[in-house]
Amino acid sequence: MSTILVSGHRNPDTDSIVSAISYANLLNSTGKSAKPVALGSPNEETAYALKEFGFEAPEIIEGVTEGDQLALVDHNEAQQSVPGRDQATIISVIDHHRIANFETAEPLMYRAEPVGCSNTIIYKLYQEAGVAIPKNIAGLMLSAIISDTLLLKSPTCTPEDEKALAALADIAGVDVQTYGLALLKAGTDLSAKSDADLLTMDAKSFPMGSRTVRIGQVNTVDTDELLARKAQLLDLMAESNAKDGYDLFLLLMTDILENNSVALVAGDGLAEVEAAFGGKVADQVIQLPGVVSRKKQVVPPLTKAIEAK
Amino acid sequence: MSTILVSGHRNPDTDSIVSAISYANLLNSTGKSAKPVALGSPNEETAYALKEFGFEAPEIIEGVTEGDQLALVDHNEAQQSVPGRDQATIISVIDHHRIANFETAEPLMYRAEPVGCSNTIIYKLYQEAGVAIPKNIAGLMLSAIISDTLLLKSPTCTPEDEKALAALADIAGVDVQTYGLALLKAGTDLSAKSDADLLTMDAKSFPMGSRTVRIGQVNTVDTDELLARKAQLLDLMAESNAKDGYDLFLLLMTDILENNSVALVAGDGLAEVEAAFGGKVADQVIQLPGVVSRKKQVVPPLTKAIEAK
Numbered sequence: 001m002s003t004i005l006v007s008g009h010r011n012p013d014t015d016s017i018v019s020a021i022s023y024a025n026l027l028n029s030t031g032k033s034a035k036p037v038a039l040g041s042p043n044e045e046t047a048y049a050l051k052e053f054g055f056e057a058p059e060i061i062e063g064v065t066e067g068d069q070l071a072l073v074d075h076n077e078a079q080q081s082v083p084g085r086d087q088a089t090i091i092s093v094i095d096h097h098r099i100a101n102f103e104t105a106e107p108l109m110y111r112a113e114p115v116g117c118s119n120t121i122i123y124k125l126y127q128e129a130g131v132a133i134p135k136n137i138a139g140l141m142l143s144a145i146i147s148d149t150l151l152l153k154s155p156t157c158t159p160e161d162e163k164a165l166a167a168l169a170d171i172a173g174v175d176v177q178t179y180g181l182a183l184l185k186a187g188t189d190l191s192a193k194s195d196a197d198l199l200t201m202d203a204k205s206f207p208m209g210s211r212t213v214r215i216g217q218v219n220t221v222d223t224d225e226l227l228a229r230k231a232q233l234l235d236l237m238a239e240s241n242a243k244d245g246y247d248l249f250l251l252l253m254t255d256i257l258e259n260n261s262v263a264l265v266a267g268d269g270l271a272e273v274e275a276a277f278g279g280k281v282a283d284q285v286i287q288l289p290g291v292v293s294r295k296k297q298v299v300p301p302l303t304k305a306i307e308a309k
Numbered sequence: 310m311s312t313i314l315v316s317g318h319r320n321p322d323t324d325s326i327v328s329a330i331s332y333a334n335l336l337n338s339t340g341k342s343a344k345p346v347a348l349g350s351p352n353e354e355t356a357y358a359l360k361e362f363g364f365e366a367p368e369i370i371e372g373v374t375e376g377d378q379l380a381l382v383d384h385n386e387a388q389q390s391v392p393g394r395d396q397a398t399i400i401s402v403i404d405h406h407r408i409a410n411f412e413t414a415e416p417l418m419y420r421a422e423p424v425g426c427s428n429t430i431i432y433k434l435y436q437e438a439g440v441a442i443p444k445n446i447a448g449l450m451l452s453a454i455i456s457d458t459l460l461l462k463s464p465t466c467t468p469e470d471e472k473a474l475a476a477l478a479d480i481a482g483v484d485v486q487t488y489g490l491a492l493l494k495a496g497t498d499l500s501a502k503s504d505a506d507l508l509t510m511d512a513k514s515f516p517m518g519s520r521t522v523r524i525g526q527v528n529t530v531d532t533d534e535l536l537a538r539k540a541q542l543l544d545l546m547a548e549s550n551a552k553d554g555y556d557l558f559l560l561l562m563t564d565i566l567e568n569n570s571v572a573l574v575a576g577d578g579l580a581e582v583e584a585a586f587g588g589k590v591a592d593q594v595i596q597l598p599g600v601v602s603r604k605k606q607v608v609p610p611l612t613k614a615i616e617a618k
Binding site: 096097098100101102104105106108109110111112113114128296299300303304 | 405406407408409410411412413414415416417418419420421422423437604605608609612613
């Protein structure tokens, strides 16, 4: 039996890294052979969680090939996935995003739910399989839920996420408020990050209509610190558009305490950005009050505005 | 709250019609408002099951429009779906087929498993929701499992299908062997069917590489009776290729007692058909010993052979 590689998305965040570990453990507990892998190094927040609960980062892979078996977690779109996946066989997908750029030749297990975090779904899969969640894996899984829902404050958060978080905190013996704030803050020390790091640390590409839109997101507790680097960031974004073929690049700077975002905008489509969010782009900056979720509050209105053009 | 329309695929079979009824009932039992609909009339087999358990056929709809909410059952591919679905919002999908030609702008509930029948998944959803299955709906659901798995003899059948069928038979108080054979035979009275009926009663279109392949399937207990109509059927298939833009048309005649198929082949791609099934096409006929499942034994090897071309 060949080992199933369990992989999250490129530019992995905490949910992607943790989902690979928690879902691989579930597969291994139900008679399969699985191994978590990653498409990049853990970010500071993820590294904090891994250390707290005693895990090494998953092995980084560059690609897959014919004969490989893949389980995708926390994503499904081809451009966010491991290179070479068309040659491999995808046996299952666990995700909480829109479905696009995904197709298979054969039936598979696909489990998507419109919840705030992939690990909320994985929590339910453990329940359904009757498999006990080890204490340290419960700690990782609750870290992912805290990360994806910004401590239950994101509009993507559902009652199911709240329920899973409470149950996992019981298993792990973790105080969610105290640990959660420490975890989120660990992800916002941006002083050591280069401008290029800020653009790539959590960025994804989205085909919208005939265009390709790049959307990066940086969590912060000090937006002004980021805005001070605006000129250099916009230069790099324009450069990346030209080099990587993006039509439009948005960098969301999300204040995780105030639950607002400010976005830098570079490329073609400022009118569509304004139409999508009902605001003005001034000097390539748009205020996005109340916006914290790329998936729920940025991608859908922007897709609609661009496709309506 | 707008009512969710629960729809199976075009040319509905028993699983599609029954899934619409059983999943709509589950949604209605969990605080949603849902209504089963169909994209065509029930076939003889489905009509037998509906009558046996006291149901009317679901309302037939011609299309959906903006503002409509859709739940798809037993399919996901656009060309098998209700016209206009791009305007509607798909809130959930319950399916057991490959995933292709499917995308959404927002996250949704997508539940696919590689099992023999959509109603096996719906049975699990009832269990997970803690909702009791009414006796007459259990009767319909077991009819769908019998139909899709040819009384558990198809290679698509899994232990999960067997388990669901046994549990549903308990609830419905049905003897599976006796009822199952009567149900399958009800679907094989082909004497009143026109040649055109035979081609369309259970036919689906599949994009493969750059081609569109039409695959119809007719269950029978007397293949010779069908082969006697070969010339007229092949004429109509060639006509349909020209008129409807199919590159290749296969009509599978499946002996449900012997578990073999014979296929008529019309159009461009005889070499690929031979490569896919390792046999010879003689006078536009190919023997397919042991083949009963379009999904598992026909679509994957033919897709592979055509894409390899």
